[in-house]
Amino acid sequence: MDGIIDTITQFAAQEPAIFALIIGIIGAAVLSAVVNVGAMLVIWADRKVMSDFCNRFGPNRVGGRWGILQLGADAIKLFTKEDIIPAGVDKGVYVWAPIIASAGTMLVAAAIPFGALHIGGKNYPLVVANMDISAFYVEAALSIMSIAVFMAGYSSNNKYSILGAFRGIARMIAYEVPMGVCVISVAIMAHSLNLVEIVESQTVWYAFAQPLGFVIFMIALVTDLGRVPFDQSEAEEEIICGYSTEYSGIRWGLLYFQEYNNFLLGSILVSLLFLGGWHGPIIPIPLLDIVSPMIWLLMKVIIVIWFIILIRAALFRLRIDQVTDLGWKWMLPLSILNLGWAVIVGSYFA
Secondary structure, eight states: OHHHHHHHHHHHHHOHHHHHHHHHHHHHHHHHHHHHHHHHHHHHHHHHHHHHHTTSOOSOSSSGGGTTTHHHHHHHHHHHSOOOOOTTSOHHHHHHHHHHHHHHHHHHHHTSOOOEEEETTEEEEOOSOOOTTHHHHHHHHHTHHHHHHHHHHHHTTOHHHHHHHHHHHHHHHHHHHHHHHHHHHHHHHHTOSOHHHHHHTOSSOHHHHSHHHHHHHHHHHHHHHTOTTSOGGGOHHHHTTGGGTTOOHHHHHHHHHHHHHHHHHHHHHHHHHHSOTTOSOOOOSTTHHHHHHHHHHHHHHHHHHHHHHHHHHHOOOOOHHHHHHIIIIIIHHHHHHHHHHHHHHGGGGO
């Protein structure tokens, strides 16, 4: 294994352009497969766990008791359903909105480490683009979703859709600011904006080093995902289906699917920033010792996903004015307070 790594390292040094191209193509293919399959599993988990909380049957019409094949049935239905474009829409913007949403998700995924391989006593992170400012890059790429939401609502020529889009944008902006401040707080303690270095710096989980920042980031993440109690852009009993009302078939499927892509990526981001990422004891079993960092990260991500689903099952929807007030009047000041705490305590994490 060490010989293979040395050969790859030498080739990368001799042909950096070719090596970068090969890594980019392989990384994009693997990344797309991992994110989309992972999102499908998150959709299944959301339905199944919600059914358990609500004491009713989950998605089990296709695929037996666990309803695994229901995902495939839904995908076939969306891919084969008639693609209807209503009269009066801004067709160019209408068509591109789901594509922009999906592209934004892939941009986020490119900079997020999906674990590491433990080889020869060292951890090798699994990340397509290991950037020095990857934490800021991810935060910026997440904001692309607000553009896609506006495009979908504005182009639909539907008052309810544009109302849902405005609600979604107001919600996202109100919470992306405190979320960004929390990322800065973590970067101050880690002395880096690189997600890999942030993980490696966590001798103490930052969820314990700055619990206020962890709580604020979790609330902001749930809000950014548009899940209960912050799903005002799709409040069905008020504005039908929000910004995606006029979409059908595969276009609606892309908008729906990217929400769960962001759900998965957001849960991974929480685990990397605050829960130690892939840190954990190496499993002393052949082969499992190599992938044990990925196992620890997967366990943490599953816990975060389960907790967010629990929030959906337990809480009621807030009004949009309550959501924005909470974001600007409480979350932002508290995030700045947490930033001050990080500056004071950060010197002890050098």
